[in-house]
Amino acid sequence: MGLKKMMVGFLGSVIAIGGFLEVATADLKFPMLVYRTGAYAPNGIPNADGFVDYYKMINARDGGIGGEKIVFPECETGYKTQVGVECYEKHKENAMVFQPMSTGITYQLIPKASADGVTVYSTGYGRTSAKNGKVFKWIFNAPATYWDGASIAVRHILKQNLGNIKGKKIALVYHNSAYGKEPIRTLQVLAKKHGYKLLLLPVDHPGQEQKATWLKIRKQRPNYVLMWGWGVMNQVAIKQAASIKFPMENFIGIWWSGSENDVLPAGAGAHGYKALTFNAPGDDYQVHKDIKKYVHDKGQASGDGSHFGTVLYNRGLFQAMVQVEAARVAQQIHGTSKITPAMYRDGMENVDLNAKRMEELGFKNFAPPFKNTCENHGGSGLAAVQQWDAKTKKWNMITEYMYGDAAVVDKLIAEDSTKYAKEQKIAMRCN
Amino acid sequence: MIYKETGQFKSTYESDHSIFPLIQDKIAFNLLMLVAFLIVPFFIDSYWEKAILIPFLIYSMAAIGLNILTGYCGQVSLGTGGFMAVGAFATYKIMTFFPDLNIMIIVLLSGVITAFVGILFGLPSLRIKGFYLAVATLASQFFIIWLFNKVPWFYNYSDTGQITVSERTMFGVAVTGANAPPYATYLFCLILVVVLGFAAKNMIRSKIGRSWMAIRDMDIAAEIIGVPPLKTKLSAFAISSFYIGIAGSLYFAVYLGALEVTESFDIMAISFPVLFMIIIGGLGSMLGSFLGAAFIVLLPIFLKNVMVDLIGLSAVTAKHFEITIWGLLMVVFLILEPHGLARLWSIAKEKLRKWPFPY
Numbered sequence: 099m100g101l102k103k104m105m106v107g108f109l110g111s112v113i114a115i116g117g118f119l120e121v122a123t124a125d126l127k128f129p130m131l132v133y134r135t136g137a138y139a140p141n142g143i144p145n146a147d148g149f150v151d152y153y154k155m156i157n158a159r160d161g162g163i164g165g166e167k168i169v170f171p172e173c174e175t176g177y178k179t180q181v182g183v184e185c186y187e188k189h190k191e192n193a194m195v196f197q198p199m200s201t202g203i204t205y206q207l208i209p210k211a212s213a214d215g216v217t218v219y220s221t222g223y224g225r226t227s228a229k230n231g232k233v234f235k236w237i238f239n240a241p242a243t244y245w246d247g248a249s250i251a252v253r254h255i256l257k258q259n260l261g262n263i264k265g266k267k268i269a270l271v272y273h274n275s276a277y278g279k280e281p282i283r284t285l286q287v288l289a290k291k292h293g294y295k296l297l298l299l300p301v302d303h304p305g306q307e308q309k310a311t312w313l314k315i316r317k318q319r320p321n322y323v324l325m326w327g328w329g330v331m332n333q334v335a336i337k338q339a340a341s342i343k344f345p346m347e348n349f350i351g352i353w354w355s356g357s358e359n360d361v362l363p364a365g366a367g368a369h370g371y372k373a374l375t376f377n378a379p380g381d382d383y384q385v386h387k388d389i390k391k392y393v394h395d396k397g398q399a400s401g402d403g404s405h406f407g408t409v410l411y412n413r414g415l416f417q418a419m420v421q422v423e424a425a426r427v428a429q430q431i432h433g434t435s436k437i438t439p440a441m442y443r444d445g446m447e448n449v450d451l452n453a454k455r456m457e458e459l460g461f462k463n464f465a466p467p468f469k470n471t472c473e474n475h476g477g478s479g480l481a482a483v484q485q486w487d488a489k490t491k492k493w494n495m496i497t498e499y500m501y502g503d504a505a506v507v508d509k510l511i512a513e514d515s516t517k518y519a520k521e522q523k524i525a526m527r528c529n
Numbered sequence: 530m531i532y533k534e535t536g537q538f539k540s541t542y543e544s545d546h547s548i549f550p551l552i553q554d555k556i557a558f559n560l561l562m563l564v565a566f567l568i569v570p571f572f573i574d575s576y577w578e579k580a581i582l583i584p585f586l587i588y589s590m591a592a593i594g595l596n597i598l599t600g601y602c603g604q605v606s607l608g609t610g611g612f613m614a615v616g617a618f619a620t621y622k623i624m625t626f627f628p629d630l631n632i633m634i635i636v637l638l639s640g641v642i643t644a645f646v647g648i649l650f651g652l653p654s655l656r657i658k659g660f661y662l663a664v665a666t667l668a669s670q671f672f673i674i675w676l677f678n679k680v681p682w683f684y685n686y687s688d689t690g691q692i693t694v695s696e697r698t699m700f701g702v703a704v705t706g707a708n709a710p711p712y713a714t715y716l717f718c719l720i721l722v723v724v725l726g727f728a729a730k731n732m733i734r735s736k737i738g739r740s741w742m743a744i745r746d747m748d749i750a751a752e753i754i755g756v757p758p759l760k761t762k763l764s765a766f767a768i769s770s771f772y773i774g775i776a777g778s779l780y781f782a783v784y785l786g787a788l789e790v791t792e793s794f795d796i797m798a799i800s801f802p803v804l805f806m807i808i809i810g811g812l813g814s815m816l817g818s819f820l821g822a823a824f825i826v827l828l829p830i831f832l833k834n835v836m837v838d839l840i841g842l843s844a845v846t847a848k849h850f851e852i853t854i855w856g857l858l859m860v861v862f863l864i865l866e867p868h869g870l871a872r873l874w875s876i877a878k879e880k881l882r883k884w885p886f887p888y
Contacts, residue, residue, distance in 0.1 A: 279690050
């Protein structure tokens, strides 16, 4: 009764709107799942700006990729999985690649995108075992995975202790979600191998409340603290660490916990905080000059343009660059500029970003070279440690790019991905 | 004029007891069912399925469940997220234990398991009432989420605490997993919602529902006239949790396919929204459960699509407007009609009855 009339009226109007959803286009579509609102916006905004500026620059400078313009509809997820699903369903038609910018959404999209034939590129986040291209045909997570990150952090600590960390205590402060839990397994295995004690300290979404966590750290006095945080959680953790006078040089964040937005609120207290990274900071690379010339100077900067050259902005540039490069490779392989989503995947699988190619693209020395193959969707696994200088307000690279503990990580990846393949009845590729 | 009941006489008790006593309502409802069962499945695409209809149906189911407890029996609960999590994890565990079990049975079993958990957490309701009970159920929310996070057995020791659904079929067609066609998942949810919706409606009209309402309206008076509070309150908790458990089961198995407990069953993601659904839709109204679910789930998507696709606002501006407009509408509706959308609808029906001659 009431139900029907209201519903028919309402659904009718929704249907009317639904009709407008189909935007027919021959261009290359790179849908963007962004979050410029909510608790993760401080990190989501600079990253999204990097993407948009890079796409705009490619469209303005080169007229698109091989003559095909890039379209990049934005869809605001607010870092929420359900909204991410809605965004994916809305934009998946003819989409080249999805960059969910959230490990939760990535987990959600892995089965869906694999069934729909859409590439998902989770740059240094998402499901670590997706590195195994034999199982995860459509998923890529180059250039490094969380397990690489965890073992690189431990390697850095090892180096500082001359290779012996037996009996030391390492705490992991992590976002209590799929994202934050990713490194635990690796850290546990490494704890056995190196003999350190692991202390697990989850922080619930959104991470504003960490008093109890840091009280525990004060009591238990771990020698090192690792952090897998995102959004406001990073700022709060660094402020808390500063307030309990935790030695900042013993506090190491993953690459998502090492942007200017995370350390600036803590002021001088954040001095010495370390974070991993797989791309360099700064705004004097060729790509930045091009973006200045073709985008910013024309007043078309994404957002207010204030994030230019920051860590996450640069990472956005890097992510967008890999996605664009994959399209170029796909065009070369298939000899057509009008590539389909399936062709795009081939491109992504054959991306070879060596030092020379990086230089041609305006990314000289911006990131370590990497290469995808059929078996390896996870790139080189190289990352470096950077340290925050609160006086000059700059991130400085303090180590070379280094590899993680391949012996440990590769075994875990093989285990996890085979388990997944068995559960989902996936036949191995690349034989 | 259009909506008049003059001339519709009931000559048997059965016809007097029907759910839709007015012929207009009956026709309208049957038409809706016809469209839902016979027309929508042929036109549904994955956007309509995954973004609109499935979430709407699942949240309607959860709202019916909470409405039984809060709207009909008067026991305020903030534990919906926890109970849905029980449904989801029960589904996951049963699925992995018995790989050959039919998905319909798995879903119903998950509901039954949730019902038992609901009874357990309903026990305090015998001693405490109102806001205090709300706080007690809040404890269940946090406890259950914590439990599913802490004990790896529940997520089969996966590295990240993620649970992932595997493919299950009904009559040879996949209804769970990534390869399930939109019409199959939609019909699966629709059948459950319609059948259980009717069951709830009939329960409410029968002895058990009347005893819930007696407890809600004045528990001491109800006890004096012979309504046993223990049995009544616990049955409300059990049946409410059964519905919420099924909603949780579908939420995991059909809708999301993979989830992580803290994020997916967060109090802000489930418990509060479902409570708002029944408040805005109408406490103690079946129709209200559906209207409330539509308001909370569909309106934001509708607003977003209007603003982004029709007006051409940027995604972030649209989001800010969406939050503002949605909040404003919520306030406006509650000021206009504190008893919810369902009441608004029945007022509209009163008016329609007299239209166009109001006197």
